[in-house]
Amino acid sequence: MAIVYAVGVGPGDPELLTRKAERILRSVDVILAPVSNPSEASVALGTIREFIDESRQEIIVRQFPMTSDRAVLMPAWQGAADLIAAHAEAGRSVAFITIGDPLFYSTFIYLLRILREQWPQLPIEIVPGISSINAAAAEAALPLVEGDEKMVVIPATAGIDQIKTALATYETVVLLKVKSIYSEIVKLLRAAGREQTTIFVERVGSPRQKVLTDFDEITAHSPDYLSLMIIK
Numbered sequence: 001m002a003i004v005y006a007v008g009v010g011p012g013d014p015e016l017l018t019r020k021a022e023r024i025l026r027s028v029d030v031i032l033a034p035v036s037n038p039s040e041a042s043v044a045l046g047t048i049r050e051f052i053d054e055s056r057q058e059i060i061v062r063q064f065p066m067t068s069d070r071a072v073l074m075p076a077w078q079g080a081a082d083l084i085a086a087h088a089e090a091g092r093s094v095a096f097i098t099i100g101d102p103l104f105y106s107t108f109i110y111l112l113r114i115l116r117e118q119w120p121q122l123p124i125e126i127v128p129g130i131s132s133i134n135a136a137a138a139e140a141a142l143p144l145v146e147g148d149e150k151m152v153v154i155p156a157t158a159g160i161d162q163i164k165t166a167l168a169t170y171e172t173v174v175l176l177k178v179k180s181i182y183s184e185i186v187k188l189l190r191a192a193g194r195e196q197t198t199i200f201v202e203r204v205g206s207p208r209q210k211v212l213t214d215f216d217e218i219t220a221h222s223p224d225y226l227s228l229m230i231i232k
């Protein structure tokens with residue numbers, strides 16, 4: 001039975017891949033790349049293109065719909081787990097690639113549960129990646145936390161009330177998945193007087209990277225899915 005790897009490829013800059021990730025990606029037989037929309041390219045796959053050899057390795061791009069409906073998600077996760085297990089059982093090593101880190105708000109977490117439950121004998125290795133949060137903080141040269149400070153990470157999909165409570169509780173609030181309620185977030189930050197202490201980062205580590213610190217620019221911007229905010 002071959003090894004199944006979950007490889008964090010970082011935020012999008014190939015130079016932010018670990019040496020371990022590169023070594024494994026060069027060596028595996030199969031690479032499985034997730035996409036949420038079949039008409040869009042896989043960001044994770046784009047990040048590792050220079051390290052792989054399509055003449056020798058099988059590249060599979062698989063769709064994982066962007067929905068919270070488990071009736072839609074479960075068959076997608078199960079199908080991917082079946083595929084991974086079938087390759088590994090046939091002796092072919094597989095790397096499931098994920099943007100950022102594989103255990104940080106990643107589809108791989110669901111796959112890991114299924115694989116552990118249904119194929120307990122399958123060897124699984126997880127290679128951590130640089131999360132978008134660390135990459136964004138680095139681009140903005142913004143210390144995330146120091147000393148006794150506390151930080152919270154909230155997917156904005158959790159709702160505006162959670163964000164409001166977090167702003168009153170933690171020294172640093174990181175918001176992921178801001179696109180869906182962006183205008184509400186901006187309104188809240190203005191009301192809470194956080195105009196000077198908010199940064200917005202989109203597609204960090206890619207040629208389309210945008211780092212905004214001016215609150216009027218943040219307000220006027222229309223973010224895409226790969227966007228986050230750090231609020232001090």
Ligand SMILES: C[S@@+](CC[C@H](N)C(=O)[O-])C[C@H]1O[C@@H](n2cnc3c(N)ncnc32)[C@H](O)[C@@H]1O
Binds near residue numbers: 102106225227
């Ligand atoms: C499902 S989570 C994936 C997090 C990822 N596993 C990580 O470690 O960064 C997706 C959210 O992460 C953030 N994100 C991921 N990649 C990003 C990037 N390159 N630039 C800015 N935000 C990013 C966005 O908030 C996006 O909505």
